[in-house]
Amino acid sequence: MTVEKSPHLTVLDSRTQKTYVLPITNNTVNAIDFRSIVPPSGKSNPADTSEAGLTVLDRGFLNTACIESSITYIDAPRGRIQYRDQSIDHLFENNDYEEVLHLLVFSHLPTPEEKETFRRALSEEMTKVPEVVKQVIQAFDPKSSTSAMILAGLSAYAAVDEGSQALHSSAKPHYHGRMAAVDAAVVRTLAAAATTIAAVYCHKRGKPLTPADPSGSFIGNILLMMGHVDEDGKPSRRVEGCLKRLWILYADHEMTNSTAAMLHASSTLTDPISASIAGIVSAYGPLHGGAIDLAYRGFQQIGTPENVPALIGAVKARKQRLFGYGHRIYKVVDPRTHYIREMITEYATDDKLDELPFLKVALEIDRVASNDPYFTSRNLKANADLYGALLYSSLGFETDTIVAMAVMSRMGGAMAHWKESMGQSTILWRPQQVFTGLVM
Numbered sequence: 001m002t003v004e005k006s007p008h009l010t011v012l013d014s015r016t017q018k019t020y021v022l023p024i025t026n027n028t029v030n031a032i033d034f035r036s037i038v039p040p041s042g043k044s045n046p047a048d049t050s051e052a053g054l055t056v057l058d059r060g061f062l063n064t065a066c067i068e069s070s071i072t073y074i075d076a077p078r079g080r081i082q083y084r085d086q087s088i089d090h091l092f093e094n095n096d097y098e099e100v101l102h103l104l105v106f107s108h109l110p111t112p113e114e115k116e117t118f119r120r121a122l123s124e125e126m127t128k129v130p131e132v133v134k135q136v137i138q139a140f141d142p143k144s145s146t147s148a149m150i151l152a153g154l155s156a157y158a159a160v161d162e163g164s165q166a167l168h169s170s171a172k173p174h175y176h177g178r179m180a181a182v183d184a185a186v187v188r189t190l191a192a193a194a195t196t197i198a199a200v201y202c203h204k205r206g207k208p209l210t211p212a213d214p215s216g217s218f219i220g221n222i223l224l225m226m227g228h229v230d231e232d233g234k235p236s237r238r239v240e241g242c243l244k245r246l247w248i249l250y251a252d253h254e255m256t257n258s259t260a261a262m263l264h265a266s267s268t269l270t271d272p273i274s275a276s277i278a279g280i281v282s283a284y285g286p287l288h289g290g291a292i293d294l295a296y297r298g299f300q301q302i303g304t305p306e307n308v309p310a311l312i313g314a315v316k317a318r319k320q321r322l323f324g325y326g327h328r329i330y331k332v333v334d335p336r337t338h339y340i341r342e343m344i345t346e347y348a349t350d351d352k353l354d355e356l357p358f359l360k361v362a363l364e365i366d367r368v369a370s371n372d373p374y375f376t377s378r379n380l381k382a383n384a385d386l387y388g389a390l391l392y393s394s395l396g397f398e399t400d401t402i403v404a405m406a407v408m409s410r411m412g413g414a415m416a417h418w419k420e421s422m423g424q425s426t427i428l429w430r431p432q433q434v435f436t437g438l439v440m
């Protein structure tokens with residue numbers, strides 16, 4: 001079949017009156033095909049934008065896909081999310097986080113034996129905390145930034161991990177196309193992130209890191225290491241019961257800024273712990289995962305629902321953003337929001353009822369914003385971060401830890417993307433710029 005008969009885009013360049021036929025596959029055009037559209041001079045000079053073949057300018061990647069993936073599908077207009085071939089609504093009702101993690105990384109829900117094997121592999125790795133990781137974290141003033149301490153702890157992990165050590169010892173890639181090595185590294189990276197976050201949490205509170213239980217669950221072990229335990233010394237059943245559902249909602253969200261940052265770094269074939277550091281740096285920025293914390297701090301500052309109009313006024317006057325509101329891809333309410341809101345009342349305990357006034361503040365912000373033309377005309381709706389911190393707080397997590405927990409809940413998805421990229425042909429991610437200065 002000729003290109004003209006298959007789906008295609010016909011482009012007429014008014015500068016040259018030439019017509020170009022660009023194939024459309026899977027509702028996409030290949031950006032590199034635009035390079036064949038050359039200026040009147042007929043020359044292609046990449047050093048001068050006006051002379052080069054046509055380039056696609058997409059500031060902020062508003063409409064550029066950078067990878068083909070079969071992990072997560074988001075139907076943004078309808079507000080539906082699916083992991084692999086399962087809707088998150090179904091997973092949320094019928095599965096737990098470990099099963100969903102397995103689904104993301106290994107493409108299928110586990111059998112009971114597979115679940116147990118995966119759990120054991122993760123918990124065994126969590127029992128091995130390199131001494132240098134503890135030392136690096138302990139070197140920090142406990143009042144230091146949690147996120148920066150986590151990056152340092154993970155760097156210490158990378159320093160001793162076989163994957164990063166192998167990078168410079170052989171010209172052959174250590175991971176690319178070597179899926180058994182990739183699977184082992186996924187487990188090590190998840191365990192490293194979990195242990196680092198727990199160690200930072202403990203150091204900030206001046207308490208020792210409890211060793212992981214080799215037969216414990218992934219989330220149970222994070223709580224155990226942190227000291228979130230019941231009277232019998234077992235991981236808090238209430239908190240684990242909540243997180244193993246909540247983290248299903250956060251486990252992946254396709255090509256987010258942090259997932260893309262992690263994949264950008266790993267496209268150089270660096271190791272997954274180092275690539276995760278790149279992802280985490282991006283994840284804690286205010287416009288992305290850091291919004292969960294800023295939304296909550298906003299509630300604390302406002303204090304009571306009566307003060308909400310003043311906040312909305314400041315947002316409309318462009319003095320500040322409304323954190324927990326707006327989303328790059330959703331123009332409807334984020335589909336995870338109603339689950340999170342329901343879980344707050346389900347899991348809040350009496351001793352945390354004094355936190356619930358902030359729930360009233362959040363609900364009032366949402367009510368006022370969702371009826372205000374500034375927000376409605378821009379399709380700005382609540383995102384998953386509006387209520388997320390309230391839930392963590394009602395579970396007993398202080399604000400200095402919430403972003404770290406949110407980052408942890410996304411690590412499984414990040415690892416699924418890393419694994420997928422290691423099974424595809426290698427291509428270095430290297431965007432272009434449009435030079436607007438004087439060409440000498």
Ligand SMILES: CC(=O)SCCNC(=O)CCNC(=O)[C@H](O)C(C)(C)COP(=O)(O)OP(=O)(O)OC[C@H]1O[C@@H](n2cnc3c(N)ncnc32)[C@H](O)[C@@H]1OP(=O)(O)O
Nearest residue numbers: 287288289291315321322323324325326327328378383385
């Ligand atoms: C887990 C997560 O990462 S979910 C996202 C968490 N982030 C936040 O909650 C931070 C607050 N939200 C935002 O800053 C934005 O909505 C983002 C960054 C999430 C998405 O931004 P974009 O897709 O680039 O939206 P964009 O900036 O084009 O917004 C369109 C318009 O709405 C405005 N707008 C968007 N979000 C907000 C907001 N939260 N508060 C006030 N105004 C907003 C923009 O200023 C812009 O107005 P303009 O057209 O008059 O200039």
Ligand SMILES: O=C([O-])CC(=O)C(=O)O
Nearest residue numbers: 253255256257328329384
């Ligand atoms: O998808 C995004 O851009 C932001 C994100 O991580 C999420 O909503 O969970």
